[in-house]
Amino acid sequence: MISEAIITTIKKARRIVVFSGAGMSAESGVPTFRDDLTGLWQQYDFMKLATPEAFKADPALVWGWYEWRRTRLLAVEPNAGHQAIARWQAHYPLTIVTQNVDDLHERAGSYNVIHIHGSIFAPRCTKCKTPYEFESHYVQEPESGRRIDPPSCKVCEHPVRPGVVWFGEALHEPDLRAAIFAAENCDLVIAVGTSGVVQPAALIPRWAKDKGAVVVQINPSPTPIDEVSDYNIRMTAAQALPQIVEALNLD
Ligand code: OAD
Secondary structure, eight states: OOOHHHHHHHHHOSSEEEEEOHHHHHTTTOOOTTSOOOGGGGGSOHHHHSSHHHHHHOHHHHHHHHHHHHHHHHTOOOOHHHHHHHHHHHHSOOEEEEOOOSOHHHHHTOOSEEETTBOTTOOEETTTOOBOOOSSSOOOOOTTOOOOOOOBOTTTOOBEEOSBOOTTSOOOHHHHHHHHHHHHTOSEEEEESOOSOSTTGGGHHHHHHHTTOEEEEEOSSOOGGGGTOSEEEOSOHHHHHHHHHHHTTOO
16 A cells, blocks of 8 residues: 555656666566576676676677567566556656666657666667667577577678667766756656666666655665655555556546
8 A cells, every 4th residue: 555645745746757677677577687597697697798898708698698688578568567657657747767678668658768778679780880670570589598699780790789788888878868857857756676776877866866856766675775765665566556646546
């Protein structure tokens, strides 16, 4: 049950940012980053796979991992949490800032989603940055994963890379600016399904708090965001968000 105080606070807010992380997509069947990797990937640490150094050292390993994740994403659906946010956004102009490289917010009907860690569906050339179009929209990868050589750019023939932000890389400047602007100009942040440990994304609730916003966190487990949150809803995204949206009486 979401408290009356939280619903009243949300009703009062005029500029709302939803800041989501991997836990947002967990109930769609997408494992969070800090869940164990399975199959071929079991022997690797995701923090080592998701780096420019790993891609340089072994492009087939890293491209294979992203293809495995991409095809798994194609096979899942937005959950009740994504749908609740989309329903809310249809009535009210929320700003959604996500660390997720999936497209589940958009597939639920949300728009203007700021993907501060990029998108797994938007690979580009390592050299000339030309976007790469997947030839086949659905390729079933083996359950255990496999190594796959990255395709070549159609323009300059250099290898294509995943369209995500890796550890050690700078965020795409326009996305970062948009996220900072949203955080500094909102009066409420709902941080949902994020461990709040990866910088600079994890600063979003803090930037908002510093400018006087209220922070509501939805996460079954404690995180460093607890230090700035005014309210913690210890529920999953797919449990909490439909209850919140229902209580707002939007229709
Ligand atoms: P994490 O995997 O670090 O954290 C997921 C969070 O979701 C944890 O705090 C869980 O307690 C919580 N959680 C799990 N299931 C949930 C559910 N059903 N509902 C709500 N919360 C749930 O994911 P992120 O915080 O997104 O970066 O990680 C941030 C970044 O680190 C990712 O964007 C990625 C990763 O490495 C890059 O790839 C650069």
